[in-house]
Amino acid sequence: MEHTHKPIGQQVEAISGSYFIEAENKLAIGIKEILYLVGSVSELHTCCGSTSGGFKFITVPGFIKNWKTKKNKEGDLISDIEPVRDDKVKQEIKEKLTTKYYINNIEFW
Numbered sequence: 001m002e003h004t005h006k007p008i009g010q011q012v013e014a015i016s017g018s019y020f021i022e023a024e025n026k027l028a029i030g031i032k033e034i035l036y037l038v039g040s041v042s043e044l045h046t047c048c049g050s051t052s053g054g055f056k057f058i059t060v061p062g063f064i065k066n067w068k069t070k071k072n073k074e075g076d077l078i079s080d081i082e083p084v085r086d087d088k089v090k091q092e093i094k095e096k097l098t099t100k101y102y103i104n105n106i107e108f109w
Contacts, residue, residue: 001109003035003061005068005077011042018042019057026064029093035081036060036093038101057105058097060084083109 006012011020023038041055066080084090094106 001062001081001083002070003079003081004072005079027093027096029063029089032063034060034062034084034093035064035079036097038103055105056101056103057107058101058103060093060097060106060108062109081109 005024006021008022008024009020011018019039019041021037021039025036025038026033027036037059039057039059041057062081062083064079065082068077068079070078072078084093090108093108097106098104
């Protein structure tokens with residue numbers, strides 16, 4: 001699976017609102033490293049209205065297989081990623097990231 005690296009702080013528009021990535025980091029898990037992204041919601045649209053800011057999240061694309069080895073036609077760097085499938089490993093990652101960032105909303109690809 002491929003992960004396209006976008007500039008930190010660039011606002012991303014989505015159907016339900018917009019968000020931006022504040023940080024892109026690696027974390028050692030055993031002998032491998034995972035890629036994780038820390039982000040914030042800029043604006044969230046729901047059936048009941050909209051909200052601005054304040055909502056933080058962490059996304060874990062997965063284990064890094066090849067780090068920034070390609071570029072797409074826009075010039076963004078691309079890494080090869082292997083999703084985390086093991087529930088025990090996911091729990092270990094959640095515990096480490098929650099302790100570091102105090103963010104409970106952690107999603108895996």
